[in-house]
Amino acid sequence: PPDPSSMKISTLGGNINENSGGLRGLKYGVTRDYVLGLEVVLPNGDIIKTGGKLAKDVAGYDMTRLFVGSEGTLGIVTEAVLKLLPLPETKQTMLCLYESLEEAATSVSAIIAERIIPATLEFMDQPTLEVVEDFANIGLPTDVQAVLLIEQDGNPEAVSRDIQKIAEVCEQHGAKSVKIAHSEEEASALLTARRSALSALARLSPTTILEDATVPRSEIANMVRAIEDIARKYEVNICTFGHAGDGNLHPTCATDARNEEEMKRVEAAFQAIFEKAVALGGTITGEHGVGLMKAPYLELKVKKEGIAAMKAIKQALDPENIMNPDKVFGKASRKRVVVS
Ligand SMILES: Cc1cc2nc3c(=O)[nH]c(=O)nc-3n(C[C@H](O)[C@H](O)[C@H](O)COP(=O)(O)OP(=O)(O)OC[C@H]3O[C@@H](n4cnc5c(N)ncnc54)[C@H](O)[C@@H]3O)c2cc1C
Incomplete structure (x- = not known):
């Protein structure tokens, strides 16, 4: 059931590691809700199995949930046990x-x-x-x-x-x-x-930055209005679409990465958008993950202590930092990695 808009090109490994969601998220949930078990190769070469087909199994930590959405930073997923549903009539x-x-x-x-x-x-x-x-x-x-x-x-x-x-x-x-x-x-x-909203918007300008700030459903109107005000304030071009049922909005900026002055305003606008989303009880990413681009904003959502706890897990499983080393915790500016 999870159907990211990238479904024609994305892989199960990518979907699992990004915990992807899509148009059916409100009723059917996201990838996490369909992953019952995994086989993972750890950075030290060990191969572990997590979860499995049993409906009831609470043996130890829920490692399946830990690896789903871990953005390739903890291990390589080589097998997955997935839940299927019959097609609706x-x-x-x-x-x-x-x-x-x-x-x-x-x-x-x-x-x-x-x-x-x-x-x-x-x-x-x-x-x-x-x-x-x-x-x-x-x-x-x-x-x-x-x-x-x-x-x-x-x-x-x-x-x-x-x-x-x-x-x-x-x-x-x-x-x-x-x-x-x-x-x-x-x-x-x-x-x-x-x-095709993203592909359509991508035709507008040399660089398209698609974000996925998410707020509680009751705050959608406030958030969309705030995005419009922020776009006006920083004089940037932002269109908004998204999964209203999940409060998962995609403010998308048509810009040009070669224009340094404009990129500064785009940066400032997105910073303001993420701050507003978190202030409204939301998050900096509903489905795309943190990756490189949103690493500078992670602290807004999980605070210093949250980052310290995540880093402790990363350090324990990947002490040599060989798995996607810059992702999630890097402080790189998004300017280096804009989608064009
Ligand atoms: C046009 C477009 C539309 C999109 N729409 C959506 C959407 O609607 N919803 C949504 O949630 N996302 C969306 N995305 C984001 C992204 O495509 C999805 O999250 C997708 O699931 C990623 O899968 P992929 O195979 O492309 O992964 P990749 O981009 O190849 O990889 C994603 C991450 O997972 C890691 N990884 C991949 N395979 C494994 C593995 N086997 N083990 C460990 N780590 C692994 C990679 O190292 C990388 O960090 C969209 C992207 C595009 C380009």
Whole structure:
């Protein structure tokens, strides 16, 4: 079930080590929720097995969880025992259009308050819509402030009941229009358009920096507004889309790494975005991991003591620091490693 937008190119080793998530995270969770056991080659050459197929097994520390999301810093994963789910019988997709971010954000909370957990609950702001439509050409509206892309799956009766209820809730909370996809092709075009948001934005400028600041669901509107204010303050171009159901937003900056003065403003803007996300009870990364680019911000989230505890684990398993040595704890500036 975890379906990172990179699914056509990513590997299981990468997914496990990044604990990747995707459009179905709200209902189905992330990679961690499907990894039952691992075989790992440790930096000293030892091969260990963690977890396994048993539903109940509490023998020792939960090493599986330790390695999932460890970004290749603790060992090499050579085998994984994964949990599978049967495919849902059916699914339905809808698009809700909004004149304001607040209405879109309050609809998200209202849907969950109705005890409906959609399989997908995605958000795109107006600048993203414009770029994605220009790229995908599927008739997305570009004259609204925000859209929610919603999918529900399951048995046909429950799906149609949920979709109807979601449409009502969205209309009650200000959706200007609610469009239900009438065919699989239409639904798949909408989801593909959302998945291609990064590729579409990447056409705008020589350098694209995609971030994944995450906040509690109730703070989405505040966070999106803060991102807009920060972009204005630092005079940088930022579009925002993301997994509204998880509060996982992707503020994405179209910039040019060759322009040093602009890059300083981009740096300052992202620093402000991460500080705001953490202040709202969120985190500096919801799914992409810390890697090189976000190492300077890790302390914002886990504090000095948290970093010390993580470093103790790293030191115990990899005393020679041979596994992805600069990742997670490095202090390198993101300027050296921008995605272009
Ligand atoms: C266009 C695009 C869209 C993306 N969308 C998403 C998204 O929606 N959700 C999301 O969560 N992420 C996303 N990502 C980030 C990333 O692609 C995913 O996290 C993906 O799971 C990484 O897998 P990979 O095979 O590309 O790993 P790589 O990039 O090759 O590796 C990732 C890290 O894992 C380590 N690693 C890889 N294999 C192993 C192994 N067997 N043992 C130990 N360490 C290992 C590497 O050293 C590296 O540090 C996206 C990336 C791109 C380029």
